[in-house]
Amino acid sequence: MTETKNTNKKAIKIAVSNQKGGVGKTTTVLNIGAALALQNRKVLLVDCDPQHHLSNWLDFSPDGKPTTSDIIFSTVTNQTIDFDNCIRHNEEENIDFIPSINVLAGMLGIIAADNNSSNVISRIFDNEYFNKNYDYIIFDCQTALDLLVTNVLKACDKLLIPVQADILSYEGVEQMTDTFMRVKNDTDIRKYLIGMLVTMYQTNTKHSATIFNELKESYGDLVFNTYISYRTEAKNSVGFRRSSVSDHKSVVGAQYIEVSHKIMEVCENV
Template identity: 50%
Template sequence: MSNIIAIAIEKGGVGKTTTTLNIGAGLRQLGQNVLLVDLDQQSHLSRWLEFQPDGRPTISELIYQEVSHIHSNNYVDFIRHNEKENLDFIPANKMLGGIYAILGADGESNTVFSRIFRSEFFQQYDYILFDCPTAVDNLLVSNALQCSNKLLLPVQAELLAYEGVPAMLQRFMAIKQVRDICPFIQGLLVTMYNGRTNMSNEVYNTLFDSYGELVFKEAVPMLQEARNSTETRSSLVGRRSSKVGQAYMAAAHEIIRRNAE
């Protein structure tokens, strides 16, 4: 079975899409076959991966196909490939904003993604990463959490982001209908970390005190290179001089190690 990871947190601006791309690129460099799925109608991940409208179907059409019971095992037309990162991805566009009514019309609206991404076709991927929108109470996120066997939370090293972690975990626990959520947590990754500030250090230390080994050991530093990478449309894990890239590569190593245990 593929390792399906939802990358989600209810606070915006924490580096969620940056995390999705760099973790995906890091896993790919470590020999894993990876699929990224853009679930945000702003389509930042798709644009980062140089997606241009090409007349082929996106994640919106894939959802519509499943809800409409247009059963097909041929998902190839939904997949794009980014040569620079050597990554497969399913893009999003603004049409995704109108998909909620379609999802809600399904008799089992929280299981649409499970029916799609747990099909035989997608078993070719070692890892499937969902880049989730910020609003964690919508059906897209519910589907991603239901389908995923792991949740990765990017937590910005500031107080508001830290305070949003319990609500996210409770949401995930309710969807999974379990009392012990720990086996389903891929980890909490501290992002935008500035070791020279008391706030960053306090958030990191408090997270570690609260969640222990669920917190990734290496935090992602807050550096201009992360912002610049959105302009160059490339990950940072391939740059040996990049401290941000090194942190994400360390996280990719840790993900593989944790999933092998």
Template identity: 35%
Template sequence: MAGSATKSEEERPIGPTGRPYNGFPTPPKLDAHGPARIIAMCNQKGGVGKTTSTINLAAALAHYGRRVLCVDFDPQGALSAGLGIATHEIPTIYDLLLDTKRDAHEVIVSTRVDGLDVIPANIDLSAAEVHLVNEVARETILSRVLRGVAHEYDVILIDCQPSLGLLTVNALTAAHGVIIPLECEFFALRGVALLVETIDKVRDRLNPSITLDGVLATMYDPRTLHSREVLERVVEAFGDDVLETVIGRTVKFPDASVSGLPITEFAPEHSAAQAYLRLARELVARGAVA
């Protein structure tokens, strides 16, 4: 029997990460919601698919009946725009950071995706680090903001800005886990060691319970040797921390962003939409999400 089990495993197709390709089961429905597990989507390098992954992972988790809150924590406001939210005349995360008495419910915006809400951001957030630098316990302000709404959601995803400044430290201090979206490109790989070092410092000094939930390979093109070699090096460096799901490169992502919809709603049958649904199932199977 043991021999046949091994043979069965060997017969499973091999995925891009070099491991047998698992078909993660559809998650069971939840009887109740909350408290949320908070996950920071973090990489100090821009253009690695971080915001795209936050939007589409959130929509995929909502598809499976999870209540999800996205926090746009980047002054560029790309997550808000990608979900069709106009942010120029509404309160944003910036207002919550500066006014500790303000109720987060006043800032939360519902999206066109059932079960998915957003705390939006705009360019005002770029001034937050200057205002917060002299605050007491300035690294924990976001954590206090989210504390009032965490019981209403199953997952809170924080879309971090591409830097390792005070805003990102706030996100890491508030989070239970971190997902590192990583473009399959050599220069994207070089900066990950610095990010892991920052996560270790936050764990030592501010948030001892934070864990690395996974490294998510993005913009993968199996036709190029470069993509394949970078992914191989990522697996060598991070082992089982590399998520089995790999997100391919496609023009459908910008098309979906222009429409203000996640790709799971814009083109649900597309392979990219199926990849994010698979990612949601993998995170539930790994225990990173309820």
């Protein structure tokens, strides 16, 4: 493992979440992870979605080693966890990840039965193993704001909200920020919010520009100046099982690299 690069010498935990589906959460997790890895940051991606799109994208196949659900179960039942055995590495993107499988959907009852049910994910990722080995831990959350997602939100230092350039996605932003503040028991969202990232922006429509401008008017500098374009290349990257960032000719990849610079600025004060 490489030494951490962030000045706090503590893994920065980021939740990528929005209660509306289809806004590009998984695409954002993968591409930001890949972009940060390009900046020599050690990155761990954690798939917390039972549909495991991120794991599929990273070309994961069941290998008999622990997944997200196994780690949760072991934590709740007070079993020792060998974290090295839980980590997979993707050579293409140069990032580590913890995969998910369908069984994760059944973990809600396990988490709810825990005496400290709101802090299960916190207990896992507060382990010094992660601070020692990673600069960033990025969580891909499912759409539902259930107990697993609120666990992730509570565990994370920062929140990034992908917002599709669409009115329904825009209207869900306030609900997402309200949920996060309730979980954190804090009304100062600026301490936690890296930003709102407009995704699937169509440059040939007034609608995308209108949503982007309205977000800027409502939330100001909490909205990234960089937006993520709606381009066929982003969809194709899923089929090729690679990030847009890994293609140096990709417009979307270049946009995500710009976003990664802003993330480092916010999280590392660089």
